Amino acid sequence: MENYGKSEFLTLNETCKLLKMSRPTVVKLINAGVIKGFRIGKRLWRIPAAEIINYNNMKTDIS
Numbered sequence: 902m903e904n905y906g907k908s909e910f911l912t913l914n915e916t917c918k919l920l921k922m923s924r925p926t927v928v929k930l931i932n933a934g935v936i937k938g939f940r941i942g943k944r945l946w947r948i949p950a951a952e953i954i955n956y957n958n959m960k961t962d963i964s
Contacts, residue, residue: 911953913938913946919953930956 911919916936917927931938931946936956938948 909950910947911950913948916946916948916953920956 913924913927916938917924920927922930927936927948928946930936931948936948937952938946940946
């Protein structure tokens with residue numbers, strides 16, 4: 902994760918690849934408040950990289 906990019910925000914596609922989930926699934930997680938993200942305009946999403954780390958930690962704590 903640390904080597905993924907220089908930005909502290911990920912695109913929706915980058916997030917999908919890291920989580921190995923489909924785009925609609927990640928959008929549902931964002932809309933449900935499980936992962937924090939925000940829209941830029943009508944089409945662009947940005948997700949804080951820390952949210953992906955938190956989500957992965959939450960998944961491993963449950964397992």
